[in-house]
Amino acid sequence: MHVPDGFIDAPVSVAAGVAAAGAVAVSLRGARRELDERTAPLAGLVAAFVFAVQMLNFPVAAGTSGHLLGGALAAMLVGPWTGVLCISVVLLMQGILFADGGLTALGVNITVMGVVTVITAHLVFRGLLAVLPKVRTSVTVAAFAGALVSVPASAAAFTALYAVGGTTDxxxxxxxxxxxxxxxxxxxxxxxxTAATVGAVLAVRPDLVHGARGLLAPLKLRVDGELVDAPAAARPAPASTGSTRKVWATGLVTALVLAGFVSFYASASPDGLEKVAADQGIDAKADQYEHATADSPLADYGVKDVDDERLSVGLAGVIGVGATVAVGTGIFWAARSRRRAADADADGTGSGNGAATEATAV
Structure with a gap:
């Protein structure tokens, strides 16, 4: 559902850009509370995985295809604030490197594909978990429902923007x-x-599913015939960092395979927005706008001057996954580092406070 330049007029595109920038700024602050030793490395991987799966258009009707938007998946795995940042990174990489989604429409795309999908999916997900049994199956069911609702919600959000600033009548x-x-x-x-991915991670490392944290009942011990909560020392220790690295490596390899090999077999039919735009005439003025990065070596998800189509698409996908995971991981680790610095200052263990403490002790 990448909105190209020319569908929405300049004033509404600018307004959407301002709203998207505000959402990203707020999400950066919120993400500092979500990012920890588990979430920070996973967030960059989630962005790369969403990028890879978005290359896999699947047929949904005669002459129409669809692809993952990813907001729901990101929100459930790494949290809603970090999820908005994940989708924003993906859309930025797609617009700059692959000429996918207009650059003047970047704010529209972040708002429609990122903010709306994440918020909608998160609200549905949390609402269902509040009433469903506290078991792992409920997480998968809630993930399915949240993702299902988030996509038409995104379509409705685009329609609302079109109603205000559409360039065609x-x-x-x-x-x-x-x-x-x-x-x-x-x-x-x-x-x-979304449900399959969340379920797979949940089966291996439930602590890496942000939406499932605190869901599982605490360990119980029977004392004098009664069940009581086990003390902290008796509870299972958190999974090791090495195990996290294994999950990260598995996810990265999966993303590379999907983008580098499976993407060649994706449906070539126009996606939902492209099909509706062509049928309804929304794209009547889009030809007047040339994408700012149309001459990019990776435009249209192919490597320029590589004649073999399979190789061209595969290389573009691998480069895209690599660029997305690098940029995303850098952003998320930077946000995580700022949280650590803020926590250190709050605890009086920052450089200045630390020196004062040492002087007092002496």
Missing amino acids: VPVGKVLTAMVGVHLLIGLGEAAI
């Missing part, structure tokens, strides 16, 4: 019906991918 009711209808079908694919 198409009845909004027709756009809404067409967009929500096709994206309900795409939402089923999104839900299946």
Whole structure:
């Protein structure tokens, strides 16, 4: 659902850009509370995985395809604030390196594909977990439902922006019906991918699923015939860092395989937005806008001057995964480092406070 330049006029695009920048700034602050030794390395991987899976368009109807938006998956694995940042990194990489999604429409795309999907999925997910039994199956069910609802919600958000700043004169009711209808079908694919991924991580490392933290009941011991909470010393120790590295490496290899090999077999049909735009005439003025990075060596997910299509697509996918995980990991570790510095200052263990403490002790 990458919105290209020319669908939304300049004033609304600028307004959406301001809103997206505000959302990213707020998310950076919120992410500092979510990022820890487990989440920080996983966040960059989640961004890379979303990038890879977005290359895998799947057929949803005659002549129409869909792909993962990823907001729901990111929110459930690493938290809503960090999830917004993950999708923003993916969209930035796609726009700059691959000419996918207009640069003047970057704010629109972050708002529609990132903020709306993350918020919607997170609210549905948390709401269901509040009423469902406190078991792992409930996490997977809630993940499926949150992802399913997030996609048509994103389509409705695009329609709202089009109603205010659309560059063509198409009845909004027709756009809404067409967009929500096709994206309900795409939402089923999104839900299946999200639930399967969350379920796989949950089975191996439930502590790496942000949405499942605190869900499992504490360990119980029977004392004098009654069940009581086990003391902290009797509870299982957290998984080792080495195990986290293993999960990270497995996820990265999976993303590289999906982007570098499986992506060649993705559906070539236009995605939901492209199909609706062509059928309804939303794209009538899009040809007047040339993408600012249309001459990029990686434009349209292929490496320039590589004649073998399979190799060209595969190399582009691998480069995209590598760039996304590098940029994402750098951002998330920087945010994590700022949280550590803030925590140290708050505890009086920063450089200045530390020196004062030592002087007093002497």
